[in-house]
Amino acid sequence: KRYVLLAVIFSSVRYTSASATHYSIPEELKEGSVVANLATDLSLDIKSLNQRKMRLDIIANKKYLDVNKETGELYVVEKIDREHICTTKSSASCYLRLEVILENPVRIFNMEVEILDMNDNAPQFRRETIHLDITESTPTGERFSLSNAVDPDVGSNSVKTYHLSESEQFTIEVQTGRDGSKFANLILKQTLDREQQAVHNLILTAVDGGTPARSGTASVIVRVLDTNDNAPTFEKDNLSVKIMENSPTGSIVVHLNATDLDEGSNSDITYSYSLYTSEKAQETFNLNPATGEITVKGVLNYEDFRIYDMEVIAADKGATSLSGQCTIKILVEDMNDNHPEISIKSFQSPVTENIELDTVIAVVSVSDKDSGDNGIVDLHIPDNMPFKLRESSDNYYELVVSEPLDREKVPEYDITFTVTDRGSPPLSDNETMTLELLDVNDNVPQFPQSFYTIRVMENNAPGALLSSLTAFDPDLHENQYLVYFIIEKEISNTSMSMLFSINPENGNLYALKTFDYEIEKEFLFHIEARDSGSPPLSSNVTVHIIIVDQNDNAPVIVSPWRAHGSVVEEKIPRSTDKGSLIAKVIALDTDSVHNSRITYQFLQVTDATLFSLDQYNGEIRTMRMFSYRDPRHQRLVVVAKDNGEPALSATVTIKLTTMETAVKAYSDMTEEPLEYDIFSDINLYLVIGLGSVSFLLLITILVTIVIKCQKPKPSKAAPPSRNSVISERNSTIADSTLVSNDAYWYSLFLAETRKGKLVVRQPLPKGSRYIVSSIPRGTGLTDTSDSAASTLQV
Incomplete structure (x- = not known):
């Protein structure tokens, strides 16, 4: 039974021919790209595909391709990378093998898809930097292997050749290996010199044969190794050095500096005296073999030995030592060991500040025991002095006045005479003398101000201090002592000396009387300050005395007039209209304008709704007409107050009586012309008052x-x-x-x-x-x- 079943199964399967269907596609196709229509290529009925199952079986790399079971199209599932699929370059071809299986009845089709290479990769070196060490003695034509570049592409897309950056010393030679790969050798075409160029930086470029071509680079660093081919050299082959006598032991004479262009032990230098250097020189001077520094070892004396000749050799430590020579001449110079001397022969002090120009103040002599430049001396005084030096004879100088002197600016001068020789280094000496100036009366007294305004409150106490008018005189002694005067001036047959007094010693100004602003308001006079010099000098200043008012006068009520302590009585008709002028209170104040400003107020009023009082002009007017309810007698008390501090005042009492009879009221004085203003009969007593x-x-x-x-x-x-x-x-x-x-x-x-x-x-x-x-x-x-x-x- 088992064999019969297998026979039935295999009897229903149909296979394609032995040859497989071949497709070629480029790599890096995008996702969804259609490779082929299998239904067309395999002669399949599209309608039957819906009833038959189609299955794609890719032998390797199944993730890249798939088939549409409805249309029969073979398409790309994922982007294809040839170098990832075929990792080896043993074969130039790269395939994807697959089977298409149909059921009902079963049919199997073999297929292969060739992935064609694209130049999508650039050549790349295994190391980005290639290091080479080459000695400078290497002969030309010598070859040095370089690392080759690799390219995952195949065929003409792989490495084709190499290029080297421009160089005078190097070139390359490109060769082909047994497997067809390309590599390059570095060839020395010119002798190297480390002292000229110790390192050579080259760029090696690998280029593939694709279209377009791609390339990759690597840095080639060639380090030139040194050989002992340079001898030590001095900056100068001959030196002449000067040194002062009596230089202490250890003093540096000269520091020799030889250089060797080589490196390492080939450039290490040792200094030594040659056989041509005398024993005397070697005993007097020490040579440091490591640093080349020559220092004083013995005693130098200009009178004993003035010139030392020596020869120094500088040798390197190379396998074959090389050396250089330097000849040195040391000259011992005379030392400036004597200080110059200065002597004041005469000096005149003190002198008056008005001394004439070009007057001789002092005579000075100078000397130096040294010879040559060390014995030549110069004499100086500070540049900011009003004096100058004038040479009178050999090494003798006169100090004379060159600018006007002013004791008030500079009372005395400390004059320092400095003598300096011309040695190297120069030596000097100095001596200081003090010149004192005597005062002359050449300054007038000066007041701090040219005009003084002094305010004095009236009712001042006699003898009160008004101000201190102190002047200043920069002179000294009697030329500075000041006396103060009031310059006489009469005002209304009254002398200023009767009104004011000044202390002649300190300038304190006093009032001799009590001032009344209502009588005297200001005074203008001059004060003189005179010194005690010979002849005396003086100046004056203007003084303006302003009497300041006090509120010392109370207002006086002059209208309506009444006897002391009495009441003003007035009669008015009850038919007086609203706004009629009933009375006018007038007060005067003899104080200043500020203190005499009068304001008026009701102190008492019988009916506040009946009368109004103007606080500035004192007019009393009716605010309404009288009614039968208003009392017949009205009593008004008015206070007049000035503007002083504290304020002073006066009061007046007005008794108004309203009458039913026809009594003519006061006319409104602000409206009727004066020439027609006729008053009614008034009480005879009021007229007499x-x-x-x-x-x-x-x-x-x-x-x-x-x-x-x-x-x-x-x-x-x-x-x-x-x-x-x-x-x-x-x-x-x-x-x-x-x-x-x-x-x-x-x-x-x-x-x-x-x-x-x-x-x-x-x-x-x-x-x-x-x-x-x-x-x-x-x-x-x-x-x-x-x-x-x-x-x-x-």
Whole structure:
């Protein structure tokens, strides 16, 4: 039964012919590339492939190829590398053998796929660097083997030839081995010289026969080995060396330096005296055989022996020793062993600082016991001195003044005379003398400032120190002692010496009196500083004394005027309109502008909703009309406060009574022209009081005018005041933030108008300020010519 079954199986298998199907493909085909269509090549029906099983059996390297069972195409599964499949180069051919098996019925097809070589590998040397050692005595034509390059490609793609980089000394010869491989030999074509070039760097290149050709390189380093073919040589064959007498033992005379171009023991040098060197020279000088250094061994004396001749041999340690010679002449020189000497024959000190130029200050002599250059000497003084040396005779010098002297800059000079010989090395000596300068009175006193501004607070204590005006004089002794004076100057028949005093010794300035800013505001005078020289010198400085105001005057209320301690009573109709001017408080302060600035405030008020007070001009106005509920009597207390520190003040009490009868209210002075402003009848006592105040103020002004007329001042027209009581443009009452004069005129204005007259201010020529004219009530525009009888000029 077993045999029958096998017979049945084999009877169904059909084999292909003995010859196999052959394909040739290049290596490095990409994945998926189709090699062949087996269905076409094997005459198979494509439709029957779906019913029959096809199987590919690759004998070796099964991972590279496969067959599409539906189309019958043989394709590349993985990139093919011929050198990886066929690792040996014994055969130029490389195959992949495979079988295609079909079932139903079974058919087997033998196939072979030849992998064709591509030039995908460059030649490569086993070693990147090839080292060769060649002695410089090697004859030309000598051959040296070099490592060959390998190329995994086959045939013409393998190594074809070699090339050597350009070289004058070497070339190559390419040969072929029994297996067809190529190798190269290095040939010496020119004699080598290590001393000229010790190392030769060459590049060996292997080139294959592919298209395009590929190549690989290796570095060939040839080291030239030395032979003893160079003798030692000295830098100079003849030397002449100078050495000073009395040079100590061990002093270096000369350091010989022979060189040998060879290397190793061929360049090791030994120094020695030749037979031509005298015993005297060998006893006096020592030669170091290893370093070639010649040093002093005995005593050198210029007078005993001046010249030494010697010959030194330098020999190398090669197998065949080579040597060189050097002749040396040592000259012993005289030593500069005597110092120069300096002698001061005369020296004048002290001298006055105004000494004349070219005056002789000192006489100096110099000498040296040596001879030749060692006995020639030079004399010097520092370059920054106002003196110079002048040679008077052989080795004699005079010190003279070459520049003006100034004791205030340099009071004395330390003059150092230095004498130096011309030996080598030079020797020197020096001597220092001190020249003292005497002072002359050639400097005027100097103040630190050319102008002094001194501020003095009024009400100062007499004798108080104002400032210290100290001058400086750079001179000495009596030429430096200063005395201070006030240069006399009269102001209003008053001498400066009556107002101020200066300490003549230290310049301290004192006030002799108490100053009042309201009377005296500044002083300008000169102070002189004079020294005690002969003749004396002096200078002066300008002093500006400014009196600084203190807030020492309280405001004085001049309107509304009232007797001391009394209350001002005013009557107004109850029908007064809102905004009507009820009263105007005016205060004056005789302090400076800063301290005399007045502000007004209610201290007490019966009804704060009924009246307003302007804090700057003191005007009291109604804020609304009176109602039947408002009390008949209103009491207002106003305080006038100045701008000083601390502030001073004054108060006034105004008692207002409202009346049902027709009483004409004050007109708004800022709106009606002055010439038509007529006041209603007022209490006779108020008129008499205001008149008295006006009279007293008038007398005060007259006295002030008389005093000021005694002080001559440059004529200067006063500019129109911005605080004028009466405007010159429209003759109305203007802004009443007043200075003292305006307060007085306004007070006078009230007094005169209550008497039924009108007051007008007008500018006057020739520097006068105002004219006050009393004009009968009811007249028209002011006419100053009609009122000359009652005019007051200020």
